[in-house]
Amino acid sequence: AAVAIFKLPPGRSWLMRLLATIFMPALLSRCVTVVHGCTLHSRKLNYLSAAQSLQQPRTRGYVAVKAATKLAAVQPSIPRTSRCVGGACGSTVGRRTVVTAALAFMVPPIIIQPKATHTSTVIMLHGLGDTGDGWASIGEMFAPALPNTKFIFPTSPQRPITLNMGMTMNGWHDIVSLDKLDVEEDRKGLKDSMKLIEDLARSEHDAGINKIVVAGFSQGGTIALLMLRSELKLAGVIGLSTYLSLRTEEPLGDANKGTPVLLAHGTGDQVVKYRYGEMTAERLREAGANLKFETFPGMGHEARPEELQLVQSFLLQVLR
Numbered sequence: 001a002a003v004a005i006f007k008l009p010p011g012r013s014w015l016m017r018l019l020a021t022i023f024m025p026a027l028l029s030r031c032v033t034v035v036h037g038c039t040l041h042s043r044k045l046n047y048l049s050a051a052q053s054l055q056q057p058r059t060r061g062y063v064a065v066k067a068a069t070k071l072a073a074v075q076p077s078i079p080r081t082s083r084c085v086g087g088a089c090g091s092t093v094g095r096r097t098v099v100t101a102a103l104a105f106m107v108p109p110i111i112i113q114p115k116a117t118h119t120s121t122v123i124m125l126h127g128l129g130d131t132g133d134g135w136a137s138i139g140e141m142f143a144p145a146l147p148n149t150k151f152i153f154p155t156s157p158q159r160p161i162t163l164n165m166g167m168t169m170n171g172w173h174d175i176v177s178l179d180k181l182d183v184e185e186d187r188k189g190l191k192d193s194m195k196l197i198e199d200l201a202r203s204e205h206d207a208g209i210n211k212i213v214v215a216g217f218s219q220g221g222t223i224a225l226l227m228l229r230s231e232l233k234l235a236g237v238i239g240l241s242t243y244l245s246l247r248t249e250e251p252l253g254d255a256n257k258g259t260p261v262l263l264a265h266g267t268g269d270q271v272v273k274y275r276y277g278e279m280t281a282e283r284l285r286e287a288g289a290n291l292k293f294e295t296f297p298g299m300g301h302e303a304r305p306e307e308l309q310l311v312q313s314f315l316l317q318v319l320r
Contacts, residue, residue: 107131109154109200112139116147120211120235120319121204123152123197125220129169131155135217142312149319150209154200156220159189172223173245178271190245194226202232211235211319215311217303218242218272225280228261228289229253236260236318238311241269241301243276244283252287261291262314264307266299 110132122142126134132153139151156172163175173189201212213236216224221242228237233255241264244251261284265277274295281293292314296307 106157107155109152110136110139111153112136112143112151114146114148114150115143118150118209119148120146120213121150121152121201121209122146122213122215122315122319123154123200125154125172125197125214125216125223126156126170127216127218127220128161128171128175131170138308138311141308142315145312146315146319149315150204152200154197156193157196172219175219178273185245187246190222190226193223194230197223197227198230198232201227201230201234205232213238213315213318216240216242218301225251225261225284228256228259228284231255234259236262236314238262238264238314239280240264240303240307240311241266241272241277242280243272244280247283250287251284252289257288258290260314260318261289262294262311263291264294264296264310266296266302266304268298268300271301 122139124132124135124138126132132155136151136153139153142149142151156170158168159171159174160166160168161171161174163177171189172193174186176184176186197214201214204212210233212232212234214224214227214234215238216222217240219242221239222245224237225239225242225244226246227234228251229249230253237256237259239262263277263281263284265272265274267274269277277293281291284291294307294310296304299307
């Protein structure tokens with residue numbers, strides 16, 4: 001099952017392959033705590049079930065999304081048939097725009113349509129090794145309070161990750177080290193993923209939606225923060241347990257100098273250290289960002305109910 005998502009580059013020894021098979025899924029696995037209705041669930045992100053999740057239609061408020069072809073052993077295929085992705089046919093977005101955005105991602109994004117007239121869109125970006133499905137439940141959770149909001153959960157392209165012995169997995173960009181984030185940043189990967197999200201956001205804007213928020217957790221948050229440099233005006237940006245990449249560049253573009261930004265980080269985070277969150281907040285404040293930085297004592301590399309409540313409150317503020 002491990003090879004369904006992870007792929008070691010050629011030339012690795014059998015011992016390294018064995019160690020990777022045994023230890024890497026456990027090392028990469030993180031818990032995200034989410035509230036669903038009145039029940040609290042501890043949802044373990046499953047990095048090995050992407051193929052299965054694409055074979056089942058979404059239910060209970062989720063829009064059915066099925067790839068036109070099965071997910072390949074390592075790399076998913078681009079759907080070759082023209083179709084309405086996320087049930088968007090007849091909506092304010094329409095067939096052509098949504099399909100174009102979905103094809104760019106290779107795996108169609110999960111889309112939760114608004115319950116009322118579509119006036120705003122939230123794009124949520126997952127962390128390393130995850131898929132859009134890993135965060136889709138928050139769309140259903142937020143929907144009652146945000147009935148006019150569409151939620152889009154894209155899945156990143158797959159790429160080798162140096163930090164994880166070069167294994168291929170879902171990732172917005174390569175990571176060499178979490179101890180020295182300034183060393184050998186994958187500038188091309190970062191810029192390419194920013195372009196993907198910018199194109200997705202622009203397709204919403206071109207369809208008449210002017211209130212767009214880009215949010216992200218962990219590695220997804222690095223791309224969300226890069227969107228502050230976009231020429232497209234955003235209603236807000238959210239970064240959870242993340243850090244600012246390409247810090248030597250100006251972090252704010254002219255279009256988003258006043259855009260509200262929410263950062264949230266746990267002091268117990270052992271993956272993306274809390275200090276990185278503090279440094280990110282400091283750099284953004286120096287640049288004049290309209291920033292709110294929330295600290296969660298003891299929280300690790302996860303999302304807790306109180307943090308998600310903060311996110312919902314922020315969305316209500318910037319999208320109303």
